[in-house]
Amino acid sequence: MAAIAAMMLGACSDDKLSDGPDSPNGPVDNDEGVYFALNIDLPNARSSRSTTIDPGENGSGSASDSGTEIGKDYENAVNEAIVILANANANEFIAAAPVNAGDLNATSADKSSYVAHSKFSKADLTSFYNNLSEEPEGRTLKANIFIFCNPTGELRDYILGNTENNVTAPKQGTNEWVNGIGNLTSSSNIWSKNSFLMTNALIATREIPSTIEQWNLFTDESNPFKLSEVNNIGDGTVIDNKDGRGAIKVERVAARFDFRDASENKDFTYNVVFLKENDVTTEIPLVNIQLQKMALVNLNKTFYYLPHVADPTDEKGTGITSLDNANLLAGVCKPETKWLFDGKGGYNEPFGNYMVDADRIWKNDIYNKWSPNGSGSSEDSEDGTTAAPSSDFDKHFNYPFFQNSGIIDNNNISNDRWATYLCSEVVKGENNNPNGWTAENQDYKIWRYATENTIPSIAGQINGVSTGVVFKGKMIAPQPAEDADENTKALAAAINNTAAGGSYTDPILYAFAGNLYCTWENVRKAAMDAADAQIKFVVDNQQTMEGHWEITEINRENSLYKAVFGTGGMGEFEFTYTDTADNTQKTATIKDEKETDANSANAAWTAWAEDGKKSEGTLKDAFKKAVVGNKFTIYQRSQDPNPKFGWGYYCYYYYWNRHNDNGFNGIMGPMEFAVVRNNVYKLAVTKINRLGHPRISENDPDKPTPGTNDEDESVYIDVTSEVLPWVVRVNNIEF
Structure with missing residues (x-):
């Protein structure tokens, strides 16, 4: 009988919906709908606060307090969008609407704000109201609004469905859609010029009508329901989405890396090894290092479309030991909260939180495998390979730092898995936006973009999973004094030899x-x-x-x-x-x-x-x-494939990107090593303290393994690093 009653109710509902356009419930045709208008504030809005002590206060998810940086026009343009209406209680899906280019209009001269027009399906809204478990207490309902600016084809299919690709749109009443995961591919690039993927920085709660009948006032395109302004419904009902709400603030899903030449003579060259006399180091340089190439490593292949955070699940705040689905859903579009460091390498309560990425479980597995107490090993076997079991780094990363065997070597000229750049070409790139920056920081050039990569624990911040930058340097020897010893003269002659040779004969x-x-x-x-x-x-x-x-x-x-x-x-x-x-x-x-x-x-x-x-x-x-x-x-001497560099002695420097520096070398802090969306990381090598890692792993007593901690007391380089909410953290690097 209950089933029959449900069927009768459904039939009655269908009868109501088929009464025609004048029916209080409106037409059934999916092409018909109710119109809405929505204001969008892009992440370059000049009204943004210069500090972000309270991330929720200024509408940004960033915990940086280093100021902000205005993005480039092509980093902030919006060509199309998708708007999602979800139940405010649990982000249960109600309806989605595409917004085409013709329905987007800039509302500020600098194009930092837009207004978007589109329509939700009347049938979807009717289904939602018919299935409400209880009558609304007042004359309005609360709903969460999500917006995806410049969606990729993959994301468009995920939200709107695509029968040709066998992709089904989210079902109404489900909330798993907020955990959608994107894949970084050539066809789903999230940082194409004038088409950067952007999503909510924070949850955006708005009021909507409490009945489907009230929506009938907004079936005319010229009179949309305003999700960012004031609406007069009649009967004294006013739905105010302006005061305390207003425009929805979005942020880029990608992060950005900038770079500048911080060497004294602006030639990427640093004094590294100095002459010693009677065991006392002098100021006379014996060997210099010229940085020539740089590459970003461990770029996540996947990413959450929407930002996720989670509070630590252990008493000491050292990480996320477990994260059930309910906690994951509860952390959608919540702000990143800062950790309070105690000035001694530790941190105080109340704890901050962890940004969560789509690969957190795999990263925990990698730590458990390669850490000193894990199943992996940092010891070499007789054939020079690591004894630990193989890991699928190439399945999870573009430009993996390690081969799947755990070996670093990137010596195959025909297959450069790190996608290197010439330092000299990077600094010829496009200027960053120096608005509000010091003269020194105006030298930064935009280098490249990256996906979010975060680590779910303090101890888990290891070389195998963190995003880093590899610098390749070449040794250069100043002319030794006439009275220099035999080793010094031989050293200079060998280093400065440019003739072709061999790694073992030289x-x-x-x-x-x-x-x-x-x-x-x-x-x-x-x-x-x-x-x-x-x-x-x-x-x-x-x-x-x-x-x-x-x-x-x-x-x-x-x-x-x-x-x-x-x-x-x-x-x-x-x-x-x-x-x-x-x-x-x-x-x-x-x-x-x-x-x-x-x-x-x-x-x-x-x-x-x-x-x-x-x-x-x-x-x-x-x-x-x-x-x-x-x-x-x-x-050992080798030949660089670039004829500009040729034969010589080369070495590598590894820098693991800092997001939340606790200020103590040798002690890792929570969220210290990470890449977080919508942040600009400004890098500059300010000092090189020692010769780098040799290009061949078997030549290196200090070679990293996948389980090597990102924090190392043996600092090879000093890197200035500031992170601002694009927004920028600047990292000064010292090797």
């Missing part, structure tokens, strides 16, 4: 404890010097004065000696002495009586050298493993 450089040596012979000599062997001549025959040399004292405990010779002796070596007979300097040979260490780095190098220094084979592998295992970094 001199190999070794870095250890802040010193750089050209060839292993100079490393060994330096280790012997560090041992400071005291040698004396012992007379065996007083008549003939024949005798032998012996070591009376030696320092085998210094770090360089142990790294080269291990626990053994130095073998046979030459030394100089003064002949008292004629007061001249002479050389002699002595054998260290202590047995050599067969497992030492020097023994491994000697075996490889005596075999011809072959580029492949077990002796080469053993040599590198022993040398790198003793904290030597190996730099």
